[in-house]
Amino acid sequence: MGETKKDFMMKRSLNKGTFINASNYKSRWFVLDREFLRYFDGTFDKQGKQKGVIELRKIKAVENVEDHVLDRKTNVFQVVHAAQKSSDILTLYIVAQSDDQRQDWVTYLRKAAEYADAHFIPKYHKGVWMSGSYTCCNQISKNAIGCEVTSTEKEFGGVTVSSSLPPVPSIPAPAPEPTPRKVVVAVYDFTPTEEEDLQLIQGEEYEILDDSREHWWRAKDKNGKSGYIPSNYVKKKFDLEMFDWYYKSCTRERSEAILREEQREGCFLVRESSAPGMFTLSLFTTENDGQVRHYHIKKNEKGSYYIAEKYAFPSISELVHYHKHNSAGLATRLKSPPTRSGATAPATAGFSSSKFEIDPAEITIGDQLGAGCFGTVHEGKWRGKRVAVKMMKESAMSDDGFIEEAKTMTQLNHNNLVQLYGIVTKKKPLIIVTELMQYGSLLSYLRRHKARLLSKTATLLDMCSQVCNGMAYLEKRRFIHRDLAARNCLVGQSTVVKVADFGLARYVIDDEYTSSTGTKFPVKWAPPEVLSYTRFSSKSDVWAYGVLMWEIFTGGVMPYDKMKNVEVVDYVCHSKLRLEKPGACPEKIYKVMLQCWQHVLQL
Missing domain, CATH: 2.30.29.30 (Pleckstrin-homology domain (PH domain)/Phosphotyrosine-binding domain (PTB))
Structure with a gap:
């Protein structure tokens, strides 16, 4: 050629x-x-x-x-x-x-x-x-x-246009091999907020035109209309994840919380088991004042799935279909999965594929939910969607640096991170719009339910696990939190725990964050290298995670509660002592905390 x-x-x-x-x-x-x-x-x-x-x-x-x-x-x-x-x-x-x-x-x-x-x-x-x-x-x-x-x-306008080239070789080029079509099914409804986005209707199929971006894919519907859709609202056709009863990485504790919240006879879900490659059916029954039964889904020599051995099927979806009509050894027949509509749909990375700056006229501010060193938090609505609205004190933070940082933070999206949707900068005060978590901070939640929670090691460990998942996501994207603590995690439906306010500490000014040298950071959650040299890294987040675990297993006690900040610095850096084991904490879990506090950044 x-x-x-x-x-x-x-x-x-x-x-x-x-x-x-x-x-x-x-x-x-x-x-x-x-x-x-x-x-x-x-x-x-x-x-x-x-x-x-x-x-x-x-x-x-x-x-x-x-x-x-x-x-x-x-x-x-x-x-x-x-x-x-x-x-x-x-x-x-x-x-x-x-x-x-x-x-x-x-x-x-x-x-x-x-x-x-x-x-x-x-x-x-x-x-x-x-x-x-x-x-x-x-x-x-x-x-x-x-x-x-x-x-x-x-x-x-983004449409591919045929265009003639200058003189080309006389030998025609062979036609390129067709790219296989990628078809997905909508698991949730999605209503577009901008013209470039595409509506999703639960259960309908869509062809993916471009999946090069992590959180927003370009797709085409059955009518030929194209636009951007949130990637976490669709699943591949024929995958287990397209079924509304499949909760892939849901733990035993998580599944029980979800099903008990529904309180419906025959409400069920299927999840991955702790054993690799295995699955479990979790089922709610109203007998004995309501309980959740767990059934292992097994596989026979022919590769068929079963709960009761004589009722085996080629796929898990066929097994579920059968048990919807026949209990066949289950406490009750399967009736319906937990509700996934509305508030339980996952957060998207921003309200749309490109929206970052939010028009203040579109926000309705409601009751105050809390207050902190940065300002006040209110329940609010944006175009009918329930959100949390943080109104920042003008003297509390450096706006310019945070605005640039927030653009990056909208692109962070994980089931255990509180989603930042956008900010209002065109009027004062600066407003941050985030996902709303109905039960407030993890610290308040721990203190409110302390008597009940301290006897439930599995529930406390599940909380730790969820925070760990969110922090692992941040670390993978080289994002340092700098202020990980129970007060900066939030609790939602079915005891979902999400990490909030990541990266905000750099822009906040408050006495609680002042060390003996006058530097601003959360002293009681900081490792020696931060206390002595103000050197933050993912390792300093690991230290803070150990302190957060300690908060969880004490039911929300303040770390070093009888010490002032200057005494904490001496205790940690010079005496090299560590927080003592909480009374309700198993020895194995306390060893994990100690591992979090062992490292010292090489200086």
């Missing part, structure tokens, strides 16, 4: 490290044809071996990069594309020899990608990915939504 365009430019290495040096950039011959952008080593006078290739139909964006942000270089442009053998999204940074050469290649590449039927993304990052975040917007997820509208979105 002949060539249509060829030029000599530089590219940045994909495995670029922390330190900048000349070896991060390589001079390459770039060759473009109908199907591929290829690059070769060699010199200006001679082309060498092929070093890489990008399939044009996998290109997501071709855009300029701000001058001087990529190692102070100019005339840089980027090619955002899907990886050849995975679903990862990669960015190739190319350094042209002049602005004219850059604009020529950007224009030509876009046309070539359109001709190859590429599906462009609506937003891109005008900066670059460096040291774990984007230079333009500080977002910490590599697949985070861009901060600038792409040129193709401005010109064509």
